[in-house]
Amino acid sequence: MSIQKLVIRSVRKNIKMYYLYFFAMISCISFYFIFSTLQHDETVVMMANASVNFSAAFQVAGLLLIFISVVFSSYATSIFIRRRSQEIGLYQLIGLSKGWFRAY
Numbered sequence: 001m002s003i004q005k006l007v008i009r010s011v012r013k014n015i016k017m018y019y020l021y022f023f024a025m026i027s028c029i030s031f032y033f034i035f036s037t038l039q040h041d042e043t044v045v046m047m048a049n050a051s052v053n054f055s056a057a058f059q060v061a062g063l064l065l066i067f068i069s070v071v072f073s074s075y076a077t078s079i080f081i082r083r084r085s086q087e088i089g090l091y092q093l094i095g096l097s098k099g100w101f102r103a104y
Contacts, residue, residue, distance in 0.1 A: 003096070010087060014087070017080060017083050018080075020079060021076050021077070021080045024073055025076075027072070028069040028072060028073055031069060032065070035062065039058070
């Protein structure tokens with residue numbers, strides 16, 4: 001059995017574990033899209049130019065969004081890796097290195 005077949009079989013078997021990870025990534029991307037859409041809206045740009053407080057609040061909100069996205073993504077990744085640690089251990093038993101997991 002080839003490595004690609006092992007990976008495909010593992011993904012099919014553990015598809016429920018991928019839901020949390022995909023949800024985290026999709027939600028982070030959608031939050032960024034919403035924020036960037038608001039950032040380039042004409043009315044928001046006019047309000048930011050008119051008020052210094054609004055401009056500062058918008059910059060703080062951007063930094064907060066980045067922080068929340070990083071924490072949420074790293075937490076989802078750690079849960080995902082923790083749940084798949086036995087499978088990763090089995091792959092290492094058959095001779096695959098840790099670098100191989102990062103490539104795929």
